[in-house]
Amino acid sequence: MKIVTKKETFTNPLYLESGRILEPYELVYETYGELNDERSNAVLITHALSGSHHAAGRYEGERKPGWWDGLIGDGKAVDTKKFFVICVNVIGSCYGSTGPMSPMYPSLEPYRFRFPVVTVKDMVKAQRILLDRLGIDRLHAIIGGSMGGMQALRFAVEYPSFARHTIAMAATYATRPWVIAFNKVVQEAIVKDPRFQNGNYDPKDFAEEGFTGLAVGRMAGHISYLSPESMDRKFGRAYVETDGLFELFGKFQVERYLEYNGYGFSKWFDPLSYLYITKAINIFDLSRGHDSLEEALKRIRTDLHLIGFQRDLLFMPEEMRHIADVMGAQGQGELVRYYEVESDYGHDAFLVELEKFSDYIADVIGK
Amino acid sequence: MKIVTKKETFTNPLYLESGRILEPYELVYETYGELNDERSNAVLITHALSGSHHAAGRYEGERKPGWWDGLIGDGKAVDTKKFFVICVNVIGSCYGSTGPMSPMYPSLEPYRFRFPVVTVKDMVKAQRILLDRLGIDRLHAIIGGSMGGMQALRFAVEYPSFARHTIAMAATYATRPWVIAFNKVVQEAIVKDPRFQNGNYDPKDFAEEGFTGLAVGRMAGHISYLSPESMDRKFGRAYVETDGLFELFGKFQVERYLEYNGYGFSKWFDPLSYLYITKAINIFDLSRGHDSLEEALKRIRTDLHLIGFQRDLLFMPEEMRHIADVMGAQGQGELVRYYEVESDYGHDAFLVELEKFSDYIADVIGK
Numbered sequence: 001m002k003i004v005t006k007k008e009t010f011t012n013p014l015y016l017e018s019g020r021i022l023e024p025y026e027l028v029y030e031t032y033g034e035l036n037d038e039r040s041n042a043v044l045i046t047h048a049l050s051g052s053h054h055a056a057g058r059y060e061g062e063r064k065p066g067w068w069d070g071l072i073g074d075g076k077a078v079d080t081k082k083f084f085v086i087c088v089n090v091i092g093s094c095y096g097s098t099g100p101m102s103p104m105y106p107s108l109e110p111y112r113f114r115f116p117v118v119t120v121k122d123m124v125k126a127q128r129i130l131l132d133r134l135g136i137d138r139l140h141a142i143i144g145g146s147m148g149g150m151q152a153l154r155f156a157v158e159y160p161s162f163a164r165h166t167i168a169m170a171a172t173y174a175t176r177p178w179v180i181a182f183n184k185v186v187q188e189a190i191v192k193d194p195r196f197q198n199g200n201y202d203p204k205d206f207a208e209e210g211f212t213g214l215a216v217g218r219m220a221g222h223i224s225y226l227s228p229e230s231m232d233r234k235f236g237r238a239y240v241e242t243d244g245l246f247e248l249f250g251k252f253q254v255e256r257y258l259e260y261n262g263y264g265f266s267k268w269f270d271p272l273s274y275l276y277i278t279k280a281i282n283i284f285d286l287s288r289g290h291d292s293l294e295e296a297l298k299r300i301r302t303d304l305h306l307i308g309f310q311r312d313l314l315f316m317p318e319e320m321r322h323i324a325d326v327m328g329a330q331g332q333g334e335l336v337r338y339y340e341v342e343s344d345y346g347h348d349a350f351l352v353e354l355e356k357f358s359d360y361i362a363d364v365i366g367k
Numbered sequence: 368m369k370i371v372t373k374k375e376t377f378t379n380p381l382y383l384e385s386g387r388i389l390e391p392y393e394l395v396y397e398t399y400g401e402l403n404d405e406r407s408n409a410v411l412i413t414h415a416l417s418g419s420h421h422a423a424g425r426y427e428g429e430r431k432p433g434w435w436d437g438l439i440g441d442g443k444a445v446d447t448k449k450f451f452v453i454c455v456n457v458i459g460s461c462y463g464s465t466g467p468m469s470p471m472y473p474s475l476e477p478y479r480f481r482f483p484v485v486t487v488k489d490m491v492k493a494q495r496i497l498l499d500r501l502g503i504d505r506l507h508a509i510i511g512g513s514m515g516g517m518q519a520l521r522f523a524v525e526y527p528s529f530a531r532h533t534i535a536m537a538a539t540y541a542t543r544p545w546v547i548a549f550n551k552v553v554q555e556a557i558v559k560d561p562r563f564q565n566g567n568y569d570p571k572d573f574a575e576e577g578f579t580g581l582a583v584g585r586m587a588g589h590i591s592y593l594s595p596e597s598m599d600r601k602f603g604r605a606y607v608e609t610d611g612l613f614e615l616f617g618k619f620q621v622e623r624y625l626e627y628n629g630y631g632f633s634k635w636f637d638p639l640s641y642l643y644i645t646k647a648i649n650i651f652d653l654s655r656g657h658d659s660l661e662e663a664l665k666r667i668r669t670d671l672h673l674i675g676f677q678r679d680l681l682f683m684p685e686e687m688r689h690i691a692d693v694m695g696a697q698g699q700g701e702l703v704r705y706y707e708v709e710s711d712y713g714h715d716a717f718l719v720e721l722e723k724f725s726d727y728i729a730d731v732i733g734k
Contacts, residue, residue: 018613177621246385
């Protein structure tokens, strides 16, 4: 599988949903496989909150492959022998596309809080412009989960026949207060940590020891990515062997897991990006810019597949089903299909239990 | 209704489950109604994590009544014209019973981290000793929810025929990693807040502005006390009117709620107590000290009622039902009854939706 990582710079302004502009801006993206002569085999993969453009393959010297490597590759469900797969780091993120720590032109100083609020619609618009530059005016498919699913849905509404197939999973039509509450814990933990210095931190300070604000908040996030059942299986009530039950700071395995992952994450993910991306998730509402959800969905022309996971406690399967129900009720039943995956893993099932939906994806996009 | 608030001091050591001792110790408690001549009408109410001995009635000048005032009082489900109701602040708490900020005898300095880890079993033991001093050698009933439900269950196992009726609600037989994970967020947020000063904080510093560590952690707690459905009803996607949608710190109503409650709570609840009580909840396991859960439950002689709430996402109803199932399977079916409350409120239903179970309680304990 051929992997190419590239950066494109755009000097025309990106007009944001807020009325503000981003100018100039850069987009980092990765491609797998080859674009065919007809430019008709492109598949866009959209990533989640902490994801990046590195969706598949393994970089030299790296232990871990891309975040959806099990799904994308030669002979896999998204077959890179057949498809030209593209994944773009969203604006606002911290993997190379323009975000709050990018220099604010013409200065070399980072935006920090001067960065504008970006929305899922803005993320999608930027990707649409990039695809245009690459000479791709139609996609074979768009596939994404969680915030990636929001992007897939937003693509379907704003660029109705841009993609032949759209697969959105583990997402929603409008973020519920339940999810906003989880994000609030992270945001508050970040902003109130003195080392955040009102956004004027030096990122190098966090690279070694991590950053408590983001780590603590991310722990709350991890709860929402799992489920009681998957935690029972993963950890049970097992205790860290060297820790005493009656020691105040003696630890259960689940506590060690949260610490390890929370602090680990805080060493490499930028806290300002976390604030901006969770804001984008919070204000995600497919109906915004349209008269109603019904009107927004009426625009859709793509073959739309909604995948929900039974014990997803962040974006519940009924939220995905609701989209199919609304579309069905207004005569769009032939365009849409809702598929529920049996799972008690929790939200992260879309990243973990690939075997439960990869055949479905292969069937939809063609093997 | 006659309300009496009292404190008792015990100079004999309290032998703790950990092998350590607490000596001396004090217990603050409140009573409602009158003990009859036979001393047979006492009902013990056991409180939850952030609860206190102030379960009912209203103090002069206070706006809010006790935390279960809707349930306890003259003519109410727990009728104080008939019953002598007692509620004891648990050891480890911060409402007057001995806890980590109590002086460590013989010094006048607070224990802080020198306070021993206490368990639900220890909390129950201390209450048993207090009741003994009050000349009460049998209870008509014990009723509690959440950690109060754990205490009720622990009472039933350790002092098998001490109470005629036992009603435990919204609790479990052993705390699952899911709950431990929520508690981890609070504990980590507290401990890593620089103002915590490794436990050497001055509580007065938090009384006015609050304490971020506890506030942020408590926000995560609030998520676990509600449910997606109750948040939809309470807040929806409503925005704070004066806040801009495209302002990074513009707020949804649910965010304002979490801030208000998180910071408010942190002004009056002691963070060390929070660490110790969540530890007690984390290590709650009804089988500890017995060969198995089955053996522990076999000891029970009280008429036991287990109440679960359908959308309790902290202590799931199936955990309560499991206790009834185990008892039923080993021939104790006549002693136990499981009652499931239809509700989508979440864990806090045991504090909020009293009308859904107060008749049940009145039926069990007699009106």
